[in-house]
Amino acid sequence: MPQRLTPLSPDGSELTIEALRQIAPSCITEVKDPQSGAIRQVVDFDVLRTLLGDRSVEAGTEMYSFIWPGKQAARREAATPITDTLRPVLEESVDWDSTENLYIEGDNLSVLKLLQRSYVGKVKMIYIDPPYNTGNDFIYNDDYTIDRDTWARQSGERDEEGNQYRKNPDTNGRFHSDWCSMIYSRLLLSRSLLTDDGVIFISIDDNEVYNLRKICDEVFGASNFVAQMVWERAFAPKNDAKYVSNSHDYVLMYAKQIANFKIGRLPRTAEANARYSNPDNDPRGVWQSDNLSVKTYTPENDYVITTPSGRRVEPPAGRCWRLSSKAFEERLRQNRIWFGSDGNGVPRIKRFLSELRFEGMVPTSILFHKEVGHSQAATQALNKLMEGGYFDGPKPLGLLRRLLTMANLAPDSIVLDFFSGSATTAHAVMQLNAEDGGHRKFICVQLAEETPEGSEARKAGYKTIPDIAKERIRRAAVAIRNDLENEKVRAQAKFAKVAMGEDVDKDPELWSNLYDDVERSQAQERLDSIDKRKESLDTGFRVFRLDSSNFIDVKRTPAELGQGELDLMLDNVKTDRSGLDLLYGAMLSWGLSLSLPQEVTVVDGCEIYNVDEGELVAYFAKAIPTTVIEAIADMQPKRVLLRDSSFASDKEKINTFELLKQHLNWDDKEVLDKVRVV
Incomplete structure (x- = not known):
């Protein structure tokens, strides 16, 4: 009988064992779980110690390490699976059916856990701008020494929506420890998402840069350190500074595997x-x-x-x-x-x-504001785009553009930002694609932090930071497309003059490599390039929101349930969840990208979901007629997902699976591998 699809995010130990399997398969063995009787894969430490020889160390031995109170708990939390899910929000999305970009609202620790199966080893670049721990900004409330809910009730440090974030004043005895725990667990999860030639950039200031370097050395490996870049953040010094006017921030850069990473060179200035x-x-x-x-x-x-x-x-x-x-x-x-x-x-x-044989200029470790922008200009540009001052401290678009270049992205690379703030990363990715015709995708993750009561943002209708960010992406998309249209108008005017043989002044912005005697074919190529870039440009995004599991809590035993509750448990899906909720939850569990194309086919009034032309075919209605089974088989699915409550009896379930076997020519093993129920 087909198994249930697991609602749990991956256990961190699973990823570690898989990594060990790649380099030391002989240390992986199997044991029987004493409680469930199931066979589990485990690590034989005696074999691993033998493989390591004198390169292993016993507990209690003096060694170099960076320790803070709560570190082990943060590490355990990163490895602990969750039952949460991501629910699609179509009404706030743009171009849902065609876009490959994602905007996810929710606690980024949970989101990173949920993305593990679908995006492990697929992200070329990560950029984050986390809280700097200045004593005034928010950090996530990641005290793992007691139960999360207990802590929230005792401390009162959970907001009305249940989000776990709070201020971290420097009077807190765990001022640095809390921040280190917060960033450590998230970086542990982020590393597995990077491609082998991937790279991460982290913005930070003097408050935690020394601790962040040590954490990154542990998570990514000190040998994979690339640079600690200095960004000239301020346009002018502050003459009212008590001691020294602090005019800079940092951007740390680490590769996943530095031997595989090649730096992207800069264009000539x-x-x-x-x-x-x-x-x-x-x-x-x-x-x-x-x-x-x-x-x-x-x-x-x-x-x-x-x-x-x-x-x-x-x-x-x-x-x-x-x-x-x-x-x-x-x-x-x-x-x-x-x-x-x-x-x-x-x-x-x-x-x-x-x-000139020119492969590009080598980037320098100093990011001058005249080249990448400064914080004041970034704020002014965002205010102009949004027609109001709704966000403090956005990063300049030029800074992200520089980092995108240094990351040496392929035309179809994925870029992740899980502290996305005002969504500068999304804006920069779309603009880069508009310029060179690439198809890079962004994944932005942002906690639904509320805007302050009485703020300009709240007065304008933006209740949360994601509300501002999503509108910023929409407006940036319009501006980018308008720029392309203006470029085409100027190119058409130039083309007309060239075709007529007129002697015209060159436009250095558009025609620096074209001279007055340019041939008609060259001008036509320019026009064709603009049309192709306009046609292929993806300025949409699918919105997902972190929520609790799609399924009713089944931890309680039948003896603990009343008769009415037992009736409800016959269908384990929560009443407020739709077929799309179940579909995308299943895609996360099965390791499918959330951006895959999806369509709905109606057969005898029943909706069948088809993801990426048969990668996953799902059906969630209350009954499952034979015509639906035949339609599913006609789609030649690689995976099939059905709702357990669709079957009136075990006999009907067995008959359904037999029909699938016959129509798809599957054997028993293939059914077990390819069919799941929820």
Whole structure:
């Protein structure tokens, strides 16, 4: 008989055992659970110690480590499975049927647990801007020394919606410990989501940067540290500072496996290009002169050069020319040697910008605000977009764009931000796709933190931070599409002039690589590129909201239930849950992406859900007629999910599975592997 689909998120130990299996399979064995009798996979520590040899250490031995009160509890919490689920919110989504972007509301620790099966090893880049622990900002209430509900009742530190966040004043005896526990458990879960060549960026300031470095060294490995970048956050110093005007924040950068990571290089800047000019009107374009002499001495390259003015020039003492005399004469005939504007200078070789072999500029560890923006400009830009000041301290779009470049994303990479705030990450991903035609996807996670009573945001109708963020994404989408349309209008005007052979001034923003004699085909390619980018651009997002399990609590025994409750337990699905709730909960349990396309087929008035053309076919109605079973089989499913209460009896259930076997030509094992009930 097919098994029930588990409503639990993955146990952290499962992921650890799987990782051990990849590198040390001989230490994995099986035992029988003494209570359930089920066979479980476990680690044989004697075998593991043998494999490690003298590289293992016994408990109690002095060793280098970073310890704080609550660390072990935070580690256990990260590994503890949960029964929560993510419920789709179609009415707040944009382009639900076609988008691959996700916006998730809820406690990010729980969300990270729920994403483990579906997104393990799939996220190319993570960016987070967590609370800095200044004593005034909120942190998640992750005190695991007692039961969560008990703690919340005793401390009164849970809000009206049940969210676990609170202020962490510096008078708290666990000021640093609480923050470390909060970030530690989340980073432990985030690492498994990264691809082998993935990278994480974390914004932080002086309050916790030293602790965060130690935590990241443990979670990601000190050898995978890439950089601690300094972001010039402030546009101008604060003259009222008591001691020193703090003008910077940090961005920590760690790779999942640094041997697999390749840094994304930066495009040439206008400042770098400005060093190139064309004083002799060379038809090959702008150039820069370079020293013709070298330190490595070669006798055959030590000769005299005569300038156009007749002056004889020898290499500097101890040096020679980089070119042989024959190669020099060839470059001279090609007008690649420069003797100065008067023809009397020391010879130099011309390097043309158009011929430059350039893979990009290496990023630096200092992020200057003139290149990536500063906090004041970020606030002004967001206020303009939102037509009001509703969010404090957003990160500048330019900063996220720089990090996206450094992450060396593929055109279809996934970018995760689980402290997403005002959704700058989502904005930056959409804009990058608009510029280069990529299909990168974002996953944003944000706690439904309420906006303050009486604030401008609350007055404007934004009750929570996600309300602001979702509207920011919608408005950013409109602005990005408008920019593309404006680019097309200008390109069409340019195309018309080029087609008519008119001599027009170049628009450096759009046509820096096109000259007045550009061919019609080049202009047409530009127009086609804009149309393709507009057509492929994904500016939608599916909204999901963290909630309790879709299923009624069945921890109590029948003896503890009244007759009315027993009747309710015949169907274990909560009465307020829809078929879509069950479908997406099942997708998380089965490890399917939440962005997969999904459609509904109606057969005899019954709805059948088909995810990604048969990856998962699900049916949740109260009865299951034969025509529905046949329709499910016609969809050639790889997985089938049915509602247990759809069957009037075990006999009917067995008959249904036999029909599936016949229509799909499955054997008993395939049915057990591919069919689940809820």
